[in-house]
Amino acid sequence: MPHMENACPAGTPQGATSISGVGQCGRPPGFDGPAAAVLDDRGTVVGWTGTAQELTGFRADEVHGRPVQELVADPPHDPLGAAQVPSTGRVRLRHRCGTTVDVAFRTTRVSGSAHFLVLATPVPHLFDHQHGAALLRALYAQNRITLALHDTELTTVQTNATPNALDGRPVQPGTRLADVLCAEDAESIEAVLRHVLETGVPVLGRSQHVSWRHHPVPRHALSLSAFRLQDARGRPAGVAALYTDDTDQLRARRQLDLSREVAERVGGSLDVVRTAQELADVLLPAFGDCAAVDLAQPVLDGDEPVARLGGGDLHLRTAALAPASAVWPPGIRRGNPVPPLTDHPLLRRFQHGETVVYGRDDFIALIGGPQPAGRLLPHGTHAVMVAPLHARGLTLGAIVVWRTGPSEPFTDDEVALMRQIASRGALAIDNARRYTREHRAAMALQQRLLPPATTDTPAAETAGTYLPTGRGAGTRGDWYDAIPLPSLRLALVAGDVIGHGLPASATMGRLRAAIQTLADLELEPDELLTRIADLVQCLAAEAPPGDHDVMGATCLYAVYDPVTRRCAMASAGHPPPVLVRPDGRAEGVDIAPGPPLAVCGMPYETTTIDLEPGSVLALYTDGLVHQGAHDRGDGLQLLTDALATSCRPDRALDGTGRAILDKLVDEVPRDDATLLLARTRAVPANDTARRQIPADPAAVAGARAWAARQLTAWGLDDLLFPTELIVSELVTNAIRYGRPPAELRLIRHHVLVCEVTDSNSAGPRLRRARTTDEGGRGLFLVARLAERWGCRHGQNHKTIWTEQPIACAH
Template sequence: MDTSNAENADPAGASQGATSVSGAGPGGRPPAFDGLAAAVLDDRGTVVGWTGTAQELTGFCADEVHGRPVRELVADLPLDPRRATQWPATGRVRLRHRCGTTIEVTFRTTRVNGSADFLVLAAPTPHVADHQHGAALLRALSAQSGITIALHDTDLTTVQTNAVPDTPDPRPVQPGARLGDVLCAEDAQSIEAVLRQVLETGIPVLGRNQHVSWRHHPVPRHALSLSAFRLEDARGRPAGVAALYMDDTDQLRARRHLDLSREVAERVGESRDIVRTAQDLADVLVPAFGDLAAVDLARAVFDGDEPGERLGGGDLHLRNAALAPATAAWPPGIQRGNLVPPLSDHPLLRRFQRGETVVYGRDDYIALIGSPQPAEQLLPHDTHAVMVAPLHARGLTLGAIVVWRTVPSDPFTADETDLMRQIASRGALAIDNARRYTREHRAAMALQQRLLPPATTDTPAAETAGVYLPTGRGAGTRGDWYDAIPLPSLRLALVAGDVIGHGIPASATMGRLRAAIQTLADLEPEPDELLTRIADLVQRLAAEAPPGDHDVMGASCLYAVYDPVTRRCAMASAGHPPPVLVRPDGSAEAVELLPGPPLAVCGMPYETTTIELEPGSVLALYTDGLVHRGAHDVGDGLGRLTDALATSCRPDRALDETGRALLADLVDEAPRDDATLLLARTRAVPGEDTAHWQIPADPAAVSDARAWATRQLTAWGLDALVITTELIVSELVTNAIRYGRPPAELRLIRHHVLVCEVTDSSSAQPRLRRARTTDEGGRGLFLVAQLAERWGCRHGQNRKTIWSEQPIACAH
């Protein structure tokens, strides 16, 4: 079989007849066959056929090798060259080049049908290895989920791809297809423009963001990362484009979910108003999560009360609190403030009542309502999917979040259900905080307690004695009061106040204010913040009172907090006279502070003043009935009080006796106003009963803190408290390092209780919760609550302190 003439034809001429073949390279041969040499041998191993590519490979033309034994061209013939039939089917040999060098090639032999001749195909071994590695790489990439590979020829026709459209009946894209056959026209044109640019310039495209939809299934759209490279033949001529599409939909969705979670954390919960909090929650969900959103709350929640438990269908006692967007064309049955209609006892409703987030379609919603006609009044137009998440907090179902998606939005996914569960949890906490805030304020206005506290108290911070003298004008008692409120960490709050008006209304207002101050004092705000909150309460009381009682809704108040460890007293005044300080040496003076407006006046801030008190000092708080005497000036009355205190407050005299004597001397027989005096003789915790340790911002500091606390308790003789204190210190210091901000400090105080305090520079509020079995954390504060007699958290300016108390008596 002599093929030398045909095979020796000019390759360029052959290419002219092959240009119409799809996928052919610029040389007329498919790019995969570039550099593939071919020769025909007879059964004696003589060359009878020689191609142009063989000439390019060896440098010998057909005339030079025709009729010569092939052994003359092979440098290392593997077998007996006398018989071509003994050649292996494939292998490697070194061919001689016309210039005197050798070329390592990989060959394959096959018998020509109907002839004794053999066809030998050969290519340089590096080229074969490249083809093998490239094919292996292509197979590996094609097998990866989330990666689509498409090889296009020079006219962008698909030569090979692993693409499978996301359609109800997915079938692989066939070779010969174009992008417009499988993608929406606009998306296909956009991608083809990119591929054409790569083909023309040779500059690759890396990680280009692209959104596409399948032509026969336009929803949902897919987010892709497109990378494209020009393919070239062995001579470096453009042969096509390789495009890699990495599905970025999940990553993009994850980023959006993260952004949504962050926005929920930032926006929801800023307001203490229940309806405002619900509206913030609805607003943040649209359009980031759905097209429409509503928040329905139990009717009891609007009043700050706890909702009752309910299972099964019927009236769920829910009322709409928020809609988003408010400008949407809501159906008549969904309007702000509307009651949620009764629902049938459907399995979806049962799942919701068990705390699950449920997703359902239009037909399910009709089944919940009971008939199609009401559903049209309660279902937004074009709705195709609804998600309902319970607002569940502290074992209470406060309401529900409802999100609608309308055509052509994507349906809800499983990970979006999980995200909604997290959003609902955070939203429920914010709404519950607003509900509890509402309840506390309502409760503060309704509290009816005893008008005055016990006359004397004895605490680690101070011993106190209070004296009250009612007016003698026959107008009935007025709203003067005093109070001594023990606080955590051995501190003591001292209060004196004076309500405007007289009689039972004034006494009732005083009782309300005193109860409210006791409630707020337990939350441990700064004095100025407490007075601000009480002022808000007085304003609301005034607004609610009958017109004839508006005059008894104003009040003045002085609030002070003394710390026997630091020996500092912080105080603020709401239009109240300043306290008088009697030092241990007998000198006395009024404390200079800047009084704010009375509690009935709004718009002006209060200011906290801090002073240091020596042990044995007496701080006198009083009402203006003690310094108003006839027509005398108030300044004169304060001077007389200061002089009397300097004379009467002797260390050997009981405080209650001193108080009674002062009132008898300073008040007229028939005073025009109530007179109240509270005396507090301060104490101090000895320096040897406190210990401080700076907490490094290093997780390894936890073990050092435990060791330091153990040494300190041993030095104090409190070995019985070592184990529990180590655990408490470990949890509180861990939280300060992990969730707080430096600087941080650990403080131990020894008295009748062992106080453990950890202070850091974060204002984040700690939360006690019960961790699940599979949780790796979340048990810290729960453990502290079990080990300590009591614990809590107080906030200062740019800091917070978490404290715990353990009774020392039980340790002996």
């Protein structure tokens, strides 16, 4: 058959290489079925089908009557009869183009005839068919994957969907998606399948939420993958769709996300009610339609709740509700007490720390009837989950979640997750509760350690205002003080301790007591701060090792003398005061700040300024000028402007201070803020008198007579005798033991002040004289005659002073 060996069509290259499984002239063969041929008993071709022509390229008239071995690329040497043809096997057939085709064949005898039917298919097609059939069987066997084959009209041709896989109803061939799914969901999926059928672009892992037509609740999460089916000639034949139920995976992912969100959002605040609200907000909509957090009344106060079992009044109050837009029943309001409950097994389980789920009937039984339950159940409630907020063996409160309308009941997985959330929420609320207790204790200590808010002294009227921080750190040890001193003078103090909480309050109390003690010694401001800095160093040495570096404070100490109308001040790292003059002008005082009190060995400098009567001196801490986005410079300017506007003579200082803090301090202050306002006064010139004392013992009599005349002029004749004795003793000591120059000064106010100043800095010492001593009784006598006496030291001088009460102060 030479024409069978070299009969390639025109344009086909001779000697083309053998390519197994290729069709005519190298094109991939397309077969709707196997190639078929009929052989007689001698192996001669007597029948030839169209598919055989597609397989080999030979027409029927070219092979009829020819031995079949001429079509075989490697024929046997002996003539091949039909009886010698094996029933199955593989062989290489010649192609009309000169190539070969590797085929698998099967032979069978035609019934009632001596002829044999030979069926052949290319080996790759056979493998595709076998593997495809195996793959299809494997997919149909999967119970987690639903496979559906749809024709070009998107009718279901074949599926492995079982009644349990969908909505309990079997899916029969010939059905549409709308017969199984809700209409809206079916339309959505069919749109996706139609696009795949028209374009041939597959869809992989598309998330689709669906509801079964006969069971619309609950909704399921499906992952849809779809690809177009084609026949052997590449024509669209339908769509294969694979559906994977991702509901469990999606629920697990949402639960994981919810756990992470609880960790991120709950517990950032140290306010109990705010923490409860964060917990209620984070539960929706993942857990239900409405949520509430009820807390024991002691928890809201910062105390530990009382353990209780059984029904009755649980002393719970609703602390948080979510969502804010919900229409709540009349019995549920923020701050409302939870009504008494009957003794119920589910309540007992809750009180033992279990998370419980109530049906509507259970809740009605627990609350004592339909009518009271109606006041506590949101409309449409069908399930309630209650989780105890349990920490350290104490039930702090409860989380309550309601599900209303067409929603699913609570699952065991959700109950387990709620236990975890409640545990984390309980820790956050307990932390906030313990902070509340510590904060209130620190605030109580701070308030007890601070002086009265207002004072009224001959030197000035004062008003102090203290605003604690709104952040989690609690009080920070800011303080102010107004300390009356001898000779009608007044010390003003503002300070800020490093740290916060009870330790800062305790340190502040120790510093305030030390400053009051040293102020009574009448030290100069720079000397007083030097000694306080030494004390802070001692406190730091006593502190635990980890707290050495955070022990310290800043302080401003000022002393105002209403007689001289001068104010001396020194700063230990503290911001300068602001002076508001009587005409309303306000300005910062130019003062040289020294180092903070934690630093020893560095000098402080005293600054002295003159103050007119009616001036307002404002001392403050940096929490007042360092708020929000303002730096300290801008904050000081804002404070200066506010003082200039608010400090009017006709306005009370305490109201002025509160108004300034309300204006300048953030709603949630980042630091404590303290403001001390002092409106100065002056002792009239006709209420003071002074006399120089010469260094002559004879001057004692003259000083005594001068003092008597001055007291008579002031109408203080009842004080003549003790005052003459006091003047005599003090002037004698100044002449005998002091150094010139010396001066005697009398001041009249609510007390009579007698002062003797000399240039000897050595102070006197009170002692009890023996019988044989010639001296040593003067100061003892002065101490018995005066109500108070003391000595203050200045630079190169000292002053001995006494005070006597005036019976009817003018």
